[in-house]
Amino acid sequence: MRIGIVTDSTADIPSYLVEEHEIRVVPTILVLEGKEYADGTGISREEFYNRLPALQTQPTTAAPSIGDFATPYEALLSQGCDHVISIHAASQLTTIVNVARQAAKEFSDKVTCIDSGSLSLGLGFQALAAAEESESGLRSALEAIESTKKRLQVSAALDTMEYLRRSGRVPGTVATLGGLLSIKPMIELKDGEVKAIGAVRTTKQADERILNFLLGMGDLERLAILHTNAEPRAKKLLNELMNRARKSIPRDILFVNVTAVIGTHLGPNGLGFAAIKK
Secondary structure, eight states: OOEEEEEEGGGOOOHHHHHHTTOEEEOOEEEETTEEEETTSSSOHHHHHHHGGGOSSOOEEEOOOHHHHHHHHHHHHHTTOSEEEEEESOTTTOSHHHHHHHHHGGGTTSEEEEEOSOOTHHHHHHHHHHHHHGGGOHHHHHHHHHHHHHTEEEEEEOSOSHHHHHHTOSOHHHHHHTTSTTOEEEEEEETTEEEEEEEESSHHHHHHHHHHHHHTTOSEEEEEEEESSOHHHHHHHHHHHHHHOOSOOOSSOEEEEOOHHHHHHHOSSOEEEEEEEO
């Protein structure tokens, strides 16, 4: 049985892995100063984050259309795939997976849509796990997704909670935390919900807290260091992890400047990770 894998651009999967595993990535939409961009086209991530603090109007995001999903489904099935797994960003945070499900109705029972409950490489690692098991059949690919999801942790330290507050993607009680004395809020994305897991007063303390989270996880199967245009911080975190980790960490650690569609809601200078325990 041949399985096709589809995801959306919030998965943040590096292009070389997309090509290697023949994953179809549907771009989400960024609306910036009245202009629509397909995620990853027309504006670089670095340019977006550099412009973000000075923008007079908060950027917005939108899900792809039903047709945007139907096109890769039809292509994969016509090219010999027996089934398509379409896995997407958390439904509590976006309508993307709901749109995908609408598109899937046109293809009888040949497309399975899955809510990853996550974003960025929290989603991306699930898609990669499915792709790696796809040659073993539908059941194996779905089991790989479920196993990955159970062992997943996505955490971050934001420079401010202001962008989440503006976007309305976080409960007011959590957003309030970030307004106190320039506190750096620590958040976790778990089962599609953004949760406050602490707060610190300085960037240095935030970086140390993120490092301690990682060191406390034990042996890791997959790891991505995530940042929103905070490359020097991210590199320092990776170096510290390599120096201090006493347990197994992956050889191929991904290093990702998070896509603008997610960064719109997080703001610049954030640091975090997506990790899968062994």
